[in-house]
Amino acid sequence: MKRRVRNSPSASDLENTGSSALGGPVFLAVGLLRRAHGLKGEMLMDVWTEFPERLRAGKRVYVGEQHVPHRIRAARAMDQMRLVHLEGLNSPEDAIPFRNQVMYVRADELPRLPEGRYYHHELIGMTVVDEAGQVLGVLSQILETGANDVYVVNGEGGELLLPAIQEVVLTIDVAERRMKVRPPIWED
Numbered sequence: 001m002k003r004r005v006r007n008s009p010s011a012s013d014l015e016n017t018g019s020s021a022l023g024g025p026v027f028l029a030v031g032l033l034r035r036a037h038g039l040k041g042e043m044l045m046d047v048w049t050e051f052p053e054r055l056r057a058g059k060r061v062y063v064g065e066q067h068v069p070h071r072i073r074a075a076r077a078m079d080q081m082r083l084v085h086l087e088g089l090n091s092p093e094d095a096i097p098f099r100n101q102v103m104y105v106r107a108d109e110l111p112r113l114p115e116g117r118y119y120h121h122e123l124i125g126m127t128v129v130d131e132a133g134q135v136l137g138v139l140s141q142i143l144e145t146g147a148n149d150v151y152v153v154n155g156e157g158g159e160l161l162l163p164a165i166q167e168v169v170l171t172i173d174v175a176e177r178r179m180k181v182r183p184p185i186w187e188d
Helices: 092-098
Strands: 027-037 042-047 060-063 068-078 081-086 102-106 127-129 135-144 149-155 158-163 169-173 178-181
Touching: 027 060, 027 081, 027 092, 042 092, 127 149, 135 158
Parallel strands: 127 178
Antiparallel strands: 027 042, 027 102, 042 081, 060 068, 060 102, 068 081, 127 135, 135 149, 149 158, 169 178
């Protein structure tokens, strides 16, 4: 059972996202603008979101570390990338300052997910406890392995790797920022 949804490459990719004092990022990286494509100011973008279809005409996005607001004029799929045309860009020369800039969306504008599904930014930083309530540490990273995600928990006892499966992850309380787990017992 999948319990999360990835919205950006990793926690390290969210370093300059304008994190609020409450711990949640204000902005989430959704892609990397690469270079101009064609003569009208369109740009190729590496897609970092599982929901590229949400990056469509009229959507407000934020570009670069300063999170400069822009509106998408048009967007479409192109191979493994997305072709994005921001309002105000009318030539390849207009696109030059945007080259190699990260594109963000506001976290508070993301659609709600179905029950039991979470964005990475909702999980990173959660306190992780065992069934007895003993604190194991803080979820610091989510590794995508293919079969299932692996939660990296850092605590006093060092680093703990937990498979993100129903038998291990018992409850997730986003409001309390707490995750209850049953760590697997590894036999030698």
